[in-house]
Amino acid sequence: MLKIGVTDNDPYVYVDTTGDYAGIDIDIAREACKRAGIKPQFVDISWNDRDRLLKNGDIDCLWCDYSPNYREDVYCWTEPYLTVTVSVAAKKTSGIKGLTSLDESKTIAVIAGSVSERRLLAGDLGISPDVHVKSYGSAELCKAALVKGYVDCWMADVQSLDRLVAQYPGVYRVFADDVMTVDLGVAFENSYEGEYVKNLNTVLFDMDRDGTIDRIVSNYKAGATADGQRAES
Secondary structure: OEEEEEOOEOOOEEEOOOOOEEOHHHHHHHHHHHHHOOOEEEEEOOHHHHHHHHHHOOOOEEOOOOOOOOOOOOOEEOOOOEEEEEEEEEEHHHOOOOHHHOOOOOEEEEEOOOHHHHHHHHOOOOOOOOOEEEEEOOHHHHHHHHHOOOOOEEEEEHHHHHHHHHHOOOOEEEOOOOOEEEEEOOEEOOOOOOOHHHHHHHHHHHHHHOOHHHHHHHHOOOOOEEOOEEOOO
């Protein structure tokens, strides 16, 4: 059994109306484990406790919209299974035209510890250093901060931002100028020496080659349907 650490991060991981786990990463993980002959067990964790849980063996890996970028030596990673595009969303009435229009009066939300946060704080995205960066513990908290007006915009992958736009029709828009692309991988404890990484690499490669991963992602695009049912938000 593979104990997979996850946390709420729509559309990658969430609990659907039946109480079951759903999302892009959940579907990819289930199919990959099926092909590899592995039984997955999804374990809801506090994201801040992820490294402790990995080290203690409470979970075997992290599979939740997590990137090896800037963390290559922190974990034992599978090969990237997905590349996502990062952009920014804001209210249509905000007057914000793009990243370069942000100034010291604006606040941007990001997930704490994310690649977006790292690059914003490093000042290598061409954004004014006076822009306020507000870090939150999850994508849901970032979205809530934007909806409640605590921040002016939210930087995240376009899948998450598109779901926001679909959830609040006519209220938000995603900037046309994409910020960057980020790879996603499955993270194991750095000293891991088992067979799971090798086996997952094999089946994830096959899933990419035969179009399975693309089909799963397309099921969760805003407004998409899967087997006749609208994807849950």
